[in-house]
Amino acid sequence: MTAGLLLAAGAGRRYGRPKALVELAGEPLVRRGVQLLNAGGCAPVHVVLGAGADEVPDLPGAVTVRHDRWSEGLGSSLRRGVASLPPDVPAAVVVLVDQPSLSPVAIRRVRAAHTRGAVIAVATYAGRPGHPVLLSRETWPLLDDYAIGDRGARDLLRARPDLVVEVPCDDAGSPVDVDTPAHLPSA
Template sequence: MTNVAGLLLAAGEGARFGRPKALVEFGGQLLVERGLRLLTAGGCAPVHVVLGAAYDEILATADLADATTVVRNDAWPTGLGSSLRAGLASMPPDVGAVVIALVDQPLVTATAVERLRAAYAAGAVAAVATYGEHPRHPVLLARAVWKDIAELATGDAGARGFLRSRPDLVTKVPCDDVGSAADIDTPDDLATLRDDTAADS
């Protein structure tokens, strides 16, 4: 199985932000739209998005044409882990690996996704984008480790516990030169990223 799928986790309510971050506008797009296009442009297929909070509003508001499948996670209040489990379980059997992206990191680029796919093609079981040598998202996970990851994905813990427990399986993929893993947790974070993006343009 060589197909590499994309999985966008976008189910949270954005408690610190004040509303679901999937519906936040950045660079002329909603963050959920931007995340889907990131995975599509990076060569992932199919692309699934996990929604939870504001599910109906997102479906009515956002352009989800880049999503092959929308996965509803009613357990989203329990944390990120439930969304990761739901997303992995939704993948068709011909998918050999999945690239996982978070909805609140709008400066991640398609080139980072392409580099993770290249690492998988070269034999990586788990590939992690790094920025300043720090592991962040996106993350690629081969199907061989999905079961173990799902068992550890509880609360707000996604794949981190598994990756830390099996460093021998992790391939680090430097992405400093092709974007940033800066995330948006608060309105101040959003304002800062907008200012930085405007200054660079």
């Protein structure tokens, strides 16, 4: 069992509102993220919510995790998310709510890398790390030192390359962020 962790707590300042609530093809990005993780075979799926949490629609197939300290940044949301997972979960696939072009194929690939022994598996696009990122439970305590402010696991990946397996995903979606309304892909 590999959990899915959708980070959707931010205020979306550059976007002008919480990105979790932004719609693409009539569906909020937060719901699309839950569907992505479910389609990628993750269970359970936890969604970390902060800004706009009271406006988020029902999320079938997910557990919502309220994070009142969301303004401390992405790192605190990541730490809150992994802390919310059941004790029998050996790993979590982390995705961001503002990456609607990710593919379930990429999620299945990082999960397969974990099955083959990867402690951390990171999807790469044109040789550059992106999402999804799979973190084994043994790495979660390390996040206290690396997932700080607006930094998620990136510094951990750089500091501990011995733990990282890169998983090419060039043909499996795109990790492009939706930072402004102009970045939202067409349906």
